[in-house]
Amino acid sequence: xxxxxxxxxxxxxxxxxxxxxxxxxxxxxxxxxxxxxxxxxxxxxxxxxxxxxxxxxxxxxxxxxxxxxxxxxxxxxxxxxxxxxxxxxxxxxxxxxxxxxxxxxxxxxxxxxxxxxxxxxxxxxxxxxxxxxxxxxxxxxxxxxxxxxxxxxxxxxxxxxxxxxxxxxxxxxxxxxxxxxxxxxxxxxxxxxxxxxxxxxxxxxxxxxxxxxxxxxxxxxxxxxxxxxxxxxxxxxxxxxxxxxxxxxxxxxxxxxxxxxxxxxxxxxxxxxxxxxxxxxxxxxxxxxxxxxxxxxxxxxxxxxxxxxxxxxx
Amino acid sequence: xxxxxxxxxxxxxxxxxxxxxxxxxxxxxxxxxxxxxxxxxxxxxxxxxxxxxxxxxxxxxxxxxxxxxxxxxxxxxxxxxxxxxxxxxxxxxxxxxxxxxxxxxxxxxxxxxxxxxxxxxxxxxxxxxxxxxxxxxxxxxxxxxxxxxxxxxxxxxxxxxxxxxxxxxxxxxxxxxxxxxxxxxxxxxxxxxxxxxxxxxxxxxxxxxxxxxxxxxxxxxxxxxxxxxxxxxxxxxxxxxxxxxxxxxxxxxxxxxxxxxxxxxxxxxxxxxxxxxxxxxxxxxxxxxxxxxxxxxxxxxxxxxxxxxxxxxxxxxxxxxxxxxxxxxxxxxxxxxxxxxxxxxxxxxxxxxxxxxxxxxxxxxxxxxxxxxxxxxxxxxxxxxxxxxxxxxxxxxxxxxxxxxxxxxxxxxxxxxxxxxxxxxxxxxxxxxxxxxxxxxxxxxxxx
Numbered sequence: 001x002x003x004x005x006x007x008x009x010x011x012x013x014x015x016x017x018x019x020x021x022x023x024x025x026x027x028x029x030x031x032x033x034x035x036x037x038x039x040x041x042x043x044x045x046x047x048x049x050x051x052x053x054x055x056x057x058x059x060x061x062x063x064x065x066x067x068x069x070x071x072x073x074x075x076x077x078x079x080x081x082x083x084x085x086x087x088x089x090x091x092x093x094x095x096x097x098x099x100x101x102x103x104x105x106x107x108x109x110x111x112x113x114x115x116x117x118x119x120x121x122x123x124x125x126x127x128x129x130x131x132x133x134x135x136x137x138x139x140x141x142x143x144x145x146x147x148x149x150x151x152x153x154x155x156x157x158x159x160x161x162x163x164x165x166x167x168x169x170x171x172x173x174x175x176x177x178x179x180x181x182x183x184x185x186x187x188x189x190x191x192x193x194x195x196x197x198x199x200x201x202x203x204x205x206x207x208x209x210x211x212x213x214x215x216x217x218x219x220x221x222x223x224x225x226x227x228x229x230x231x232x233x234x235x236x237x238x239x240x241x242x243x244x245x246x247x248x249x250x251x252x253x254x255x256x257x258x259x260x261x262x263x264x265x266x267x268x269x270x271x272x273x274x275x276x277x278x279x280x281x282x283x284x285x286x287x288x289x290x291x292x293x294x295x296x297x298x299x300x301x302x303x304x305x306x307x308x309x310x311x312x313x314x
Numbered sequence: 315x316x317x318x319x320x321x322x323x324x325x326x327x328x329x330x331x332x333x334x335x336x337x338x339x340x341x342x343x344x345x346x347x348x349x350x351x352x353x354x355x356x357x358x359x360x361x362x363x364x365x366x367x368x369x370x371x372x373x374x375x376x377x378x379x380x381x382x383x384x385x386x387x388x389x390x391x392x393x394x395x396x397x398x399x400x401x402x403x404x405x406x407x408x409x410x411x412x413x414x415x416x417x418x419x420x421x422x423x424x425x426x427x428x429x430x431x432x433x434x435x436x437x438x439x440x441x442x443x444x445x446x447x448x449x450x451x452x453x454x455x456x457x458x459x460x461x462x463x464x465x466x467x468x469x470x471x472x473x474x475x476x477x478x479x480x481x482x483x484x485x486x487x488x489x490x491x492x493x494x495x496x497x498x499x500x501x502x503x504x505x506x507x508x509x510x511x512x513x514x515x516x517x518x519x520x521x522x523x524x525x526x527x528x529x530x531x532x533x534x535x536x537x538x539x540x541x542x543x544x545x546x547x548x549x550x551x552x553x554x555x556x557x558x559x560x561x562x563x564x565x566x567x568x569x570x571x572x573x574x575x576x577x578x579x580x581x582x583x584x585x586x587x588x589x590x591x592x593x594x595x596x597x598x599x600x601x602x603x604x605x606x607x608x609x610x611x612x613x614x615x616x617x618x619x620x621x622x623x624x625x626x627x628x629x630x631x632x633x634x635x636x637x638x639x640x641x642x643x644x645x646x647x648x649x650x651x652x653x654x655x656x657x658x659x660x661x662x663x664x665x666x667x668x669x670x671x672x673x674x675x676x677x678x679x680x681x682x683x684x685x686x687x688x689x690x691x692x693x694x695x696x697x698x699x700x701x702x703x704x705x706x707x708x709x710x711x712x713x714x715x716x717x718x719x720x721x722x723x724x725x726x727x728x729x730x731x732x733x734x735x736x737x738x739x740x741x742x743x744x745x746x747x748x749x750x751x752x753x754x755x756x757x758x759x760x761x762x
């Protein structure tokens with residue numbers, strides 16, 4: 001299955017180009033990491049501030065490769081029965097009830113307890129077999145033929161125990177089920193893990209992954225992103241908008257605006273048929289990209305300076 | 315080229331980036347995959363495989379640039395090396411020949427090789443610089459050059475003299491270049507060694523002797539310590555005792571399966587998150603230490619969810635909100651000056667403090683609470699109110715007293731430490747960061 005996807009990852013430029021067609025502008029750094037991840041067969045741990053397109057990267061990778069995306073959202077308390085597999089208790093129960101009568105028939109003629117037990121031994125562990133296994137996202141990602149993109153989202157929110165059992169999947173692409181044994185991947189999934197850095201990930205996990213840090217983009221890259229995502233915005237306004245956002249990020253804010261918020265704002269400006277960034281318009285729409293009252297106050301103080309500079313620069 | 319990559323990894327490790335063997339192998343594969351032609355691509359690839367956090371990326375960035383800045387052999391003033399334009403002789407030493415013919419690349423290569431042979435990656439202390447400069451020069455064949463210079467000075471004739479003085483100039487330049495190179499290597503390989511020594515020193519020095527300039531580094535150390543302790547202890551952990559069947563729970567859970575025991579439940583042991591009430595003395599007698607105690611409390615406050623902080627001098631006030639509202643610098647100033655907190659900076663009165671606590675906050679205590687008191691127990695000969703401390707001890711799980719004075723001073727003068735001793739779960743001298751860490755480790759280890 002690998003070779004017919006090789007063309008997608010033939011070179012770093014191809015990746016950049018392909019992702020752009022799928023609507024995601026990736027920097028050289030991102031493309032290089034994707035390239036390495038594919039050829040070395042390693043997962044990528046993506047870190048960076050919220051809203052710079054970490055999750056989007058995985059989604060686009062799935063679109064680009066034309067394979068399904070399996071997403072596992074992590075949270076505190078997530079355990080293997082929700083992430084990996086669970087036994088179908090109901091089915092097991094139902095089957096024991098149905099087979100109860102069958103069992104009598106089957107054991108007929110057995111003279112002693114020993115004989116019936118040894119007869120039963122011929123059928124070992126019917127109830128703990130693959131038929132009764134309910135695959136959860138991680139296991140189904142391993143079992144899917146043709147490969148998948150597996151996104152383990154916000155892995156920093158999960159517990160340390162969960163992280164520990166991710167290790168087996170990340171390094172060997174296999175899962176050990178105590179009752180059955182090891183289940184190997186039919187085809188290796190392309191794995192991305194994202195983290196917002198609410199806690200430091202363990203060394204062991206980091207060691208198994210390639211690490212990608214996505215920072216807030218450079219002005220040029222951000223203009224490019226806005227161009228692709230909000231094509232209706234005029235070029236002039238796009239320049240002003242990006243310059244404005246870049247300056248706002250330099251202020252000491254509780255939550256600096258991210259790319260997704262820039263895109264939201266660009267869409268709002270398109271809806272309002274704005275032709276240029278005048279301070280009044282900005283003041284009315286500040287809340288689309290600033291999410292704290294304190295932040296809005298800080299930006300309002302500097303509003304005229306920033307807007308003026310943005311107009312000059314564009 | 316792989317040797318170069320190895321050296322880069324050594325340099326990165328020396329600057330505090332943790333790189334395992336498997337990661338360095340990944341880096342090797344990655345470099346083979348993308349090739350060495352494009353510098354940016356190589357850098358991105360190595361960054362993805364070697365540096366695994368934002369901080370490490372920054373270190374990587376700096377090290378990579380420094381490491382691969384292939385500056386040739388040059389005059390530091392003009393930034394280029396101009397050969398004296400003299401014909402080298404057959405009998406001249408190789409180094410002399412290179413200097414005379416202006417073979418920049420050759421000189422640069424020879425310098426790197428000589429440094430490699432001198433084991434430059436082993437450099438740790440700035441006192442070793444001269445040694446390495448000497449070794450590198452010798453490795454490049456300084457002896458031959460010196461011999462040539464001596465020979466030329468003995469010879470007659472204008473051309474020999476001119477050549478001799480040109481060689482002397484070139485020799486100075488050579489020294490300059492080797493020194494620069496060794497400096498650069500020193501900063502690559504020895505960065506963290508020096509830092510580690512300073513850090514070790516800071517951890518063991520008495521808090522009261524610390525200088526203002528060390529304060530920033532101290533904050534970093536304390537923060538790291540709190541983070542580590544927090545990682546170790548703060549999460550609610552279930553250690554299940556496999557082997558002990560919880561019969562009641564199993565029956566309850568399996569009612570849904572017609573009483574067939576599908577889903578056995580085991581007895582589990584829960585470890586609670588620590589619950590802390592901290593009281594910190596900020597009077598003049600402990601002024602120097604108080605700053606660090608507060609710094610420590612601040613960091614603890616960031617890390618632990620359930621902590622109530624108080625400061626006291628003549629009376630007791632709660633300051634948990636200050637820690638939450640302000641940045642560390644401002645919070646510390648506010649606490650030490652007592653802006654708007656209602657704290658009275660008279661003589662320290664432990665008796666009054668305990669009474670205040672009993673009156674208002676005694677309900678905070680439960681059988682899960684650990685009470686932490688930071689202070690020197692110097693009560694200015696007032697009523698020590700030992701019975702209230704006893705009450706606090708009874709109401710809480712543990713009472714821990716950290717005293718910045720060494721045990722020999724306890725009970726001397728107006729110190730009431732000896733009288734408080736019986737009510738405490740334990741009392742520890744706490745005057746260095748290392749003390750602090752050990753105590754807090756104990757403190758957070760709440761058993762079931």
